[in-house]
Amino acid sequence: MSLAHIDSHPSFEQQLDRRPASEAHGRRLSAVPAGAEARGFVLYVGVDEAKAAAAGTDLGALVQALKTLAADLVPTSETYAAVALAPEGVGGRDVDVVRLALQEPAALARHRHSDEDEDADLDRARDGVVIDISRKRVILDNEVTSLTYKEFELLQFLVLREGRTVGRAELIESLWTAGDEDGAPNERTIDVHVRRLRSKLGRYEDIVRTVRGVGYRFDRHADVSIRHASTPSPDLF
Known part of the structure; x- marks a missing residue:
């Protein structure tokens, strides 16, 4: 899921707020085929250190805040975070660098020809x-x-x-x-x-x-x- 996709749609919490409680807690993700179960998700965040600093924070604090949010929402959840490195001055969108670093299939397919x-x-x-x-x-x-x-x-x-x-x-x-x-x-x-x-x-x-x-x-x-x-x-x- 790209950062642009997330930004251009209502948040997950907002979508749940508009659903009846029984439906919100019992609905099945459409991307999960029959015979499989969802065990977690990946959120690709594209932001470099300079952008984080301009917003008054840093990447470590942002990661910790997301981990804390997950623990608050689901105390038994497990989290794992990594920062994607790139050489200074390299081009491309931050979120694309992250998706490629973490082997996201759609991003890999897009770059296969290159x-x-x-x-x-x-x-x-x-x-x-x-x-x-x-x-x-x-x-x-x-x-x-x-x-x-x-x-x-x-x-x-x-x-x-x-x-x-x-x-x-x-x-x-x-x-x-x-x-x-x-x-x-x-x-x-x-x-x-x-x-x-x-x-x-x-x-x-x-x-x-x-x-x-x-x-x-x-x-x-x-x-x-x-x-x-x-x-x-x-x-x-």
């Missing part, structure tokens, strides 16, 4: 590095290199923070959870993953730089290009 065109461009690409965030792959000298899920997430995390040194503690907190198969990480875990990532980057290994005593940083070279178009990776709130 993705095919970009793939054709990659086939004609010169030697160098293509970090394809939209497809979660890295292409070295026109050959796709084999990265593990965690190695790509590590590289992507640094790429989306280009030029900023990221500490090991931040990487652990952002990329590892208690349920990960490789167990509880420590700073040594980060160093091992970075070393493996660099070995797979080959002669381009220095795009991931070590800042001694601090952490790691992504430095873009002239022979490095990044594809952000389709699905920026969301960071968790």
Whole structure:
């Protein structure tokens, strides 16, 4: 559901207010086919940090307010929120970036044709590095290199923070959870993953730089290009 669709129609609460109580609580969502049940919903909110600040708030406060509203309306509800990241200056509507980041089917279908065109461009690409965030792959000298899920997430995390040194503690907190198969990480875990990532980057290994005593940083070279178009990776709130 797009933000424009929500804004141009009465709110859910307003629609319920115009229905008899028995009908409001017993009606079935038309989008749910027979034999299935609705288990929740997704609300795509398109707003960047500058717009939130201009309105006197921030994204964290907005997320918390929506979570609080859900808990007030349905105390047993469970919520999960993520913020969609995009490089500074990238074009497009905020809500479209969010829908693509969260793999919303209609948004993905709309961009399928442009993705095919970009793939054709990659086939004609010169030697160098293509970090394809939209497809979660890295292409070295026109050959796709084999990265593990965690190695790509590590590289992507640094790429989306280009030029900023990221500490090991931040990487652990952002990329590892208690349920990960490789167990509880420590700073040594980060160093091992970075070393493996660099070995797979080959002669381009220095795009991931070590800042001694601090952490790691992504430095873009002239022979490095990044594809952000389709699905920026969301960071968790």
